[in-house]
Amino acid sequence: MYADMRWGIQTEPANNNGEVATCLKEIELCKKYSVATNFVVLLSHRYGSRPIPAQIRASLFELLKDTVVNELNELKDGDLLTEWYKLDTNCMPPAYILQNISSILPNFFIKSKN
Numbered sequence: 001m002y003a004d005m006r007w008g009i010q011t012e013p014a015n016n017n018g019e020v021a022t023c024l025k026e027i028e029l030c031k032k033y034s035v036a037t038n039f040v041v042l043l044s045h046r047y048g049s050r051p052i053p054a055q056i057r058a059s060l061f062e063l064l065k066d067t068v069v070n071e072l073n074e075l076k077d078g079d080l081l082t083e084w085y086k087l088d089t090n091c092m093p094p095a096y097i098l099q100n101i102s103s104i105l106p107n108f109f110i111k112s113k114n
Helices: 011-015 019-033 058-070 077-084
Strands: 055-057 085-088 095-098
Touching: 055 058, 058 077, 058 095, 077 085
Parallel strands: none
Antiparallel strands: 055 095, 085 095
């Protein structure tokens, strides 16, 4: 069985930061339905994208945010963190969840006519 991890990922998994979960699920399906020995091969001329985590433990996020805010930087990185990650107290343990791309950048998935 063959699966290309980057071909055919729809807009929705990309929007809700589920690309990594989609790829891992596909690997599990390949393992489950393979009639022979299975293995994973990573072939490419480059490493590919490095997505940021879709979920960060609250304690780690607070430490990260405190470090960024206490740094003397003019980029307002702390503001970016709090804009893109929101606390979910329903998680056990509580975690900060990366927001959907379209909730912050509404036109991100609109194809240009150029």
